[in-house]
Amino acid sequence: MSENSDSGRDKYSALKLKELQNLCKDKGLQVIGRKDVLISRLMEYDAAAHATEEGDTPTLDESKEISSSSPRKISTGVKKSEVAAGNAGQQASKTVISTSVDADAAQSPNTSTAEKTEEQRRLERAKRFGTETVEDKKLERALRFGIVSKQTEQAKMKARSERFATTTQESENPDEETVRRLKRAQRFGLVTADTEAEKKRMRRISVMSTEEKMERLANKYLKLRGQYGMAVCLPKVSCGSALNLDALKKSYSDSQREIRALREKMSSAWNSSGTPAAGGSSSPSDGVNGESAQGETIARYKERIAEMEGRLRELEGKNAQPKSSPAISVSAFGAMKGLLVPSASALKMGEHQGRVEELEGMVEELQTRIEVVDDDCKRLQDELASVTRSRDGVVARNEELTRESEKQAGLLRDLRMSSESASRRICALEEENERLEKKVSAGDSEKGGRGST
Secondary structure (H helix, E strand, C coil), rough: HHHHHHHHHHHHCCCHHHHHHHHHHHCCCCCCCHHHHHHHHHHHHHHHHHHHHHHHHHHHHHHHHHHHHHHHHHHHHHHHHHHHHHHHHHHHHHHHHHHHHHHHHHHHHHHHHHHHHHHHHHHHHHHCCCCCCCHHHHHHHHHHCCCHHHHHHHHHHHHHHHHCCCCCCCCCCCCHHHHHHHEEEEHHHCCCCHHHHHCCCCHHHHCCCHHHHHEEEEHHHHHHHHHHHHCCCCCCCCCCCHHHHHEEEEEEHHHHHHHHHHHHHHHHHHHHHHCCCCCCCCCCCCCCCHHHHHHHHHHHHHHHHHHHHHHHHHHHHHHHHHCCCCCCCHHHHHHCCCCCCCCCCHHHHHHHHHHHHHHHHHHHHHHHHHHHHHHHHHHHHHHHHHHHHHHHHHHHHHHHHCCCCCCCHHHHHHHHHHHHHHHHHHHHHHHHHHHHHHHHHHHHHHHHHHHHH
């Protein structure tokens, strides 16, 4: 055992670290560690494998002994006699079959236990050497390199949605999703081109009730009235009171019903008193009292009719009066749109409607012009920005030229100073030269005087 371990250590020591890591990887061991750690890990793996092989050999020897015991008994039966040999041969064939079957039956639990022990040995080896499964290795590699698989991401999203009880966009109704997004944009003031397009689309596909349409159109009228000072004639109804409008309708219908009842009574009175109602004539035998009673009844009915007509005109005048308050209710706007019995104010609504449509066209035209002006302003702003940038470039160039001119002026000053110093140096050298010439001439004259003496 020690020799095997020494030979294994020598064998593994001769290998490089990369080769040892590959061996560990092939055998399902951890590849992280120094060289001596990897060598000890491989040696432990080999020792465990050798121990498992030695533990399996006795079962194989027993099976061999079981299989070899039956032929010996058969061979001993052959030596007694030929007749017995034939019988023994028949028995041998039978015994061989039986022993083979028994051997198979005996080996089947051994193989099953061997398989179980193999799985157990693998699990124990994995626990002992700290090996990991393929999934653990993949997860460790993904974490080491920062790789998150798509399944992991989807599982995280699903778990988060289950934890917070949220639903994805696919599971929701698209119309509800757009409405929710528009409400959120309105709440936070995030109005973009997409939200405006969604608003228009929802406005087209949405089915509004009559009251909502009336309220929307009423707000539009009031907006135009506030912008252009338009006097919109509306029925005089208190704000948001549908009861007053119902009372107005009821009183109007009651007055009409009472007028019809009075006219029927008057016609029946004329017929009962003998007044020609259907082409007939009154009899000359009627007295003066009957005629006076009939005249009083007619006068009373006429007064009642005049009173009801005055009341009706008063109600119509109230309906025709303009509304002082700019606010409007849905019911009042319904009255304005002609839901009541047509009156003078209701007939004027067509003219107001045409005027409003004309004003709407003017507003749209003004909006188009405003958009054109905005585009022109943007274009002019861009041109101004480009001109400003070019002006800044020119100013920077002028500053650069100014700095260069100042630099050149400084160089000129330096040159003048150097030239002046050079001229002064030249004058000094000339004076020195003249002095030296005088000395030389004086020396020559002295030499000449000495020579003559």
